[in-house]
Amino acid sequence: MKWLLGYILVFVVTMPNLFANEISSELSHKSVLLLNSYHKGYKWSDDIVKGVEDIFAPYNINLSIEYMDTKNHFDDEFQQGLIDFINIKYLKDTFDLIITCDDNALDFVYNNRTCIFKHTPIAFCGTNYFNKADYDSLYNATGISEIADLERNIELIKSLHPKCERIFAITDDTHTGIHLQRELQNIRKKYSTPYIDIIHTISEKELKKSLQKLGESDVVLLTFFFRDALGKTYEYDEGTKLITQNTNAPIYASWDFSIENGIIGGYVVNSYAHGMDVANTALQLLLGTPIDSIPVQYSTTHNYIFDYPELIKNHIDESKIPTNSIILHKPISVFQKYRKVVNFIITVILILLVFIIILTFALNKTKRIKQELEFKQLRLESIISNIPGTVYQVDVIDNDKVIYISENIESLCNLKASHFINKNIDFYNHFIYNQDVKMVIENRRHNINQDDFWKIQYRIKVGNKIKWVYEAGRYIRDNSNNILTMEGILFDITNEKNTENKLIESKERYKSLSDELHLIINSIPGLVFYKDTKNHFKYVNKFMADSAGLERSQMINRNVSDFYNQELADLYFKDDLEVMKQKTAKLNYEEPWSWKEQKGWFLTSKIPHIDHKGNVQGIIGVAIDISHQKKVEHQLSDKNSELLEAKSELLKHQTNLESLVNQRTKKVKELNELLIESNAELNATNDDLLIKTDELEHTIDTLKQTQKQLVQSEKMASIGILTAGIAHEINNPINFINSGLTGLEIYLNEITKTIGGNIKNNVCNSCNKDTIEIFETIPELIQSMRNGVSRTTEIVRGLRTFSRLDSEKKVEADLHEIIKSTLVILNNKTKNNIEVIEKYEEVPSINCFAGKLGQVFLNLLINAIEAIKEKGTITIRTYLEGENDVYISIKDNGTGIDKPLHSKVFDPFFTTKDVGKGTGLGLAIVHGIIEEHNGTINLNPTLKNGTEFIIKLPLK
Secondary structure (H helix, E strand, C coil): CHHHHHHHHHHHCCCCCCCCCHHHHHHHEEEEEECCCCCCHHHHHHHEEEEEEEECCCCCEEEEECCCCCCCCCCCCCCCCCHHHHHHCCCCCCEEEEEECCHHHHHHHHHHHCCCCCCCEEEEEEECCCCCHHHCCCCCEEEEEEECCCCCCCHHHHHHHHCCCCCEECCCCCHHHHHHHHHHHHCCCCCCCCCCEEECCCCCCHHHHHHHHHCCEEEEEEECCCCCCCCCCCHHHHHHHHHHHCCCEEEEEEHHCCCCCCCCEEEEEHHHHHHHHHHHHHHHHHHCCCCHHHEEEECCEEEEEEEHHHHHCCCCCCCCHHCEEECCCCCHHHHCCCCCCCCHHHHHHHHHHHHHHHHHHHHHHHHHHHHHHHHHHHHHEEEECCCCCEEEEEECCCCEEEEEEECCCHHHCCCCCHHHCCCCHHHHHEECCCHHHHHHHHHHHCCCCCCCCEEEEEEEEECEEEEEEEEEEEECCCCCCCCHHHHHCCCCEEHHHHHHHHHHHHHHHHHHHHHHHHHHHCCCCCCCCEEECEEEEEEECHHHHHHHHHCCHHCCCCCCHHCCCCCHHHHHHHHHHHHHCCCCCCCEEEEEEECCCEEEEEEEEEEEEEEECCEEEEEEEEEEHHHHHHHHHHHHHHHHHHHHHHHHHHHHHHHHHHHHHHHHHHHHHHHHHHHHCCHHHHHHHHHHHHHHHHHHHHHHHHHHHHHHHHHHHHHHHHHHHHHHHHHHHHHHHHHHHHHHHHHHHHHHHHHHHHHHHHHEEECCCCHHHHHHHHHHHHHHHHHHHHHHHHHHHHHHHHHHHHHHCCCCCCCCCCHHHHHHHHHHHHHHHHHHCEHHHHHHHCCCEEECHHHHHHHHHHHHHHHHHHHHCCCEEEEEEEEECCCCCCEEEECCCCCCCHHHHHHCCCCCCCCCCCCCCCCCCCHHHHHHHHHHHCCCEEEEEECCCCEEEEEEEEEC
16 A cells, blocks of 8 residues: 555646646757846846746756846947857757847847848847837837836725825836836826826936925835936935835835835835746747737736835734735734645645546546647648748668658659659659769768768759759667658758859959959068058058068057157058048158168058948058158259349349449549549540440340349259159159059959949958958059149149249240140149239230240239238239230239339349348349330339239240
């Protein structure tokens, strides 16, 4: 009899696990990821996790938990890092289900569905007032919306506080708080008393004052208070304590995490039950229930929860609270103290009752098992029909006959499943591509002694088409290790295989083009580099590395200050910060460089590298060494200094000449005094004096003309030689750069045609983020370089036209071309504050000294520019009057020249500028050159504002 009682006890104890074991076997090794919006230690999150863990505890479910910590970190950079972390951590893991806790986790998965958990089902919870319209492409997901029942709390307050005249309802202006405000407004319409006073958008200071004014007939209902009107945020316990510490009025809550902080209680959202609810939904999904058949649950599990000390403090009778309420911190009763003993007695009684019904259960068990088997069979067939492949089973004992094959075989071989049943597997082998048949059969035979799945890819022929098939199968054995059947599954992978082949071809082509592109960049005779936001080199071309005497790898990830002194490094970084802050390119500006014992200058262009989100990731730069050009400029400056010294010497000669004239005049006066004494001698001497005076005046005029020609000749010779040399030296490297840019554009167009689309569609898996972004900014860099080349070419053309040293004789020249070349030289002086208006009529070529006319226009335009103090205009006009003369007008709206000075402006050494700022020779040279051309130059005396010079030149 004892052994019978023992068997009964064992059976009763294990009976509840009979069905659990069956379910557990189905859930065995299922993997679930619980993605939590907040951090561990946050009560709401911890209670939900506890509820999920308690439901999953009886089953062998692999539960992974990740905390996003969005209360502390949730910017774009953190989210991208979180994506990378999840992809790396769970690279080899496959989850059967994702559980998201609270809004941020669901939003994160929804916004990054293409990057993580692409087709994994989602069960969400803690999502406040879920609205599917907010998730336009949320698929393969269901869950439980988090909604507080405020009206039940209003009813609770009315029943426990019948004298209440006003309910002070506190919320905030967060997304959830706005929903709560709307619900409170709708509830308020139903009640005449108590009056519901909705408090939101209020600062901490104002809230304290309002709470401190509450009277005996007021009750507080706390919903949410995580942020005040000034943007200050609070943890759940901070917000609760802020309210409880500033009022003596009774306080009720809508969420369970607010209890135990001076709150009486309420009909609250139970976070632990919320976690259990979503876990039960997850079990349904893991057991195979279609997700579309489980609608979103728009009701949340609530419980009446009260804090016993607060009930006593506010004189609330426990008998008045709803039945089945949870009372916290209540003293333990005798029953609770000896609950284990009582439970043991009850268990013994239950065992006896179970013994009574055990026979009935035994009779019904067989029927239930049969029904379950039928249900599992139907479910298995449903699962197989939904598999995107063909499942087959071959009876190895009965001559390899096909005993089962799913209907999906028709999409693979264009034959219904019935054509294969009871036929030898060779019937299917006839579809296999001839060259692959032997490989498939040998693979199956090779794995005949293996217990694991064998996997193989091969081709089949279907009509005129060739398809690729992925087959996975294994041999099923009995207890004696004898082979019974061969089972497997076939997948059509034709599209994947074609895509794979194209991707391989694209990778090879891209690698070739990428190598060519790197070769081109490394062949540029300038410094090409990419720096991040912290002044570290991320890319340098070969020319830059060679210039530093280093390998490229030795410069990558190194700070600029490792190669240049700190002063230069700070200067470069200051420019970088300006480009990154303004998000605009800075082109063609000069920077000094110093390397070891050498110094020089760069002509630099920088553009910001901006990612698809608009964030600056670094700068791309090109620098060309212009030290030689700067040296030529210094030489030109030295020549100008020499010219100024020559002018000074000429001024001294002029002073001596005036002294000589004064001496001669004095002698003439002495002679006149002597001639008065003798009339006879006076006439003769007077005639001689007139002759000598004429000769002297002629000598002075000749000397002045010689002086002007000398100054003009020396200045034009010096400037002409220097400008011609500069134009020649600059022209050669500019032609080389222009040719290189043309080749670079051809190769870049080829690359764009081949892989541009792949990069835009993210097909190029081997392209890292930096490579893609550099590729996208190369056209902008090439365009900026070409703009610089065009600008330099215009300057060179202007210098060559201006110099004209090879043309000392008069030639037929285009007057407009001479003016335009002069404007090119003066572009830097006019581009910021002066507008040049060009009004040209059609005039024929003129016979002239082109270089000297260029000097005329240069001097007049420089005077006009210097006369304009801030902003103004210069108007250049050409026109014909008659058939023989052409007129050129140069007019500005500057300070002008006083009319009394008009007659002196062409005198040598006369100037209206401050001391030390003008030589007084500019307009004298202009006047001499115009007279040399048999023309005239005059000031317009009728002009009221500014100055206008009018030049008349004969056409021949």
